[in-house]
Amino acid sequence: MKKLLFFGSLFLMTGCSSITVLDPKSATGKDQAFLIWFSIALMTLVILVVFVLFTYYVIKYREKPGNSDALPVDVKGNVKLELTYTIIPIILLIILAVPTIKITLEQSPSETVAKNQDGNHIEVLAKQFEWSFQHPNGEQVADELVVPEGEPLVFHLTSEDVIHSFWIPELAGKVDVIPGTELTYIIDDAEVGTYQGKCAEYCGIQHKNMTFTVKVVEKDEYIQYLNKIEEDEEDKEDEEEENE
Ligand SMILES: [Cu+2]
Numbered sequence: 001m002k003k004l005l006f007f008g009s010l011f012l013m014t015g016c017s018s019i020t021v022l023d024p025k026s027a028t029g030k031d032q033a034f035l036i037w038f039s040i041a042l043m044t045l046v047i048l049v050v051f052v053l054f055t056y057y058v059i060k061y062r063e064k065p066g067n068s069d070a071l072p073v074d075v076k077g078n079v080k081l082e083l084t085y086t087i088i089p090i091i092l093l094i095i096l097a098v099p100t101i102k103i104t105l106e107q108s109p110s111e112t113v114a115k116n117q118d119g120n121h122i123e124v125l126a127k128q129f130e131w132s133f134q135h136p137n138g139e140q141v142a143d144e145l146v147v148p149e150g151e152p153l154v155f156h157l158t159s160e161d162v163i164h165s166f167w168i169p170e171l172a173g174k175v176d177v178i179p180g181t182e183l184t185y186i187i188d189d190a191e192v193g194t195y196q197g198k199c200a201e202y203c204g205i206q207h208k209n210m211t212f213t214v215k216v217v218e219k220d221e222y223i224q225y226l227n228k229i230e231e232d233e234e235d236k237e238d239e240e241e242e243n244e
Helices: 002-016 027-060 079-107 219-243
Strands: 120-127 130-134 140-142 144-148 153-159 164-168 172-177 183-187 193-199 211-217
Touching (some): 027 079, 120 164, 130 144, 153 164, 153 172, 172 183, 211 219
Parallel strands (some): 120 153
Antiparallel strands (some): 130 140, 153 183, 193 211
């Protein structure tokens, strides 16, 4: 039994080290992680109360030597008890519902095309099996996204073929990317760093290769990056002209 517990907990702990969604690097992700921790805490409280009462009554009313024939007193309902175990769960559900509804409504991707929203706007086009990111200066880069820190990241998500799912586990939850619809999704206060992104909806034979990198950089570095991709594009055009 001890061995089982030891290996069981070891197994659980090794799993936890890689759950990046529980240690997010953006305000949006932190709100989502808060909901996960908050509901786990409430559920743990309920489980503890149930198990303590269960253990207590199992011991209290167990069969004792000498009174194995005794029958319990027959009672017909108990209004106080029934009200207690009806009202407490209702209160718990309300406590859980308030932050859940608030955060979900605030963060839900919207179908309104919010081009005048404050922040850094990125057009995201998903297709089998590649992500294309269009920066505010019009330049397009595949599978790598560089964004500045300090302003909301406003993603305009759309798909060219099938349903994909846009997911940067360390920054925020998944969002479906749907052909024919443009969804606006905002990630607030992303910290400087490099994060992995992926498609989280099975979209075809090479689905697992549909990954991308997100680099959140300081403002100066971001401006340099924009200039660089613009120059690269001009160089490419010049080369093509020379080749013609
Ligand atoms: Cu995909």
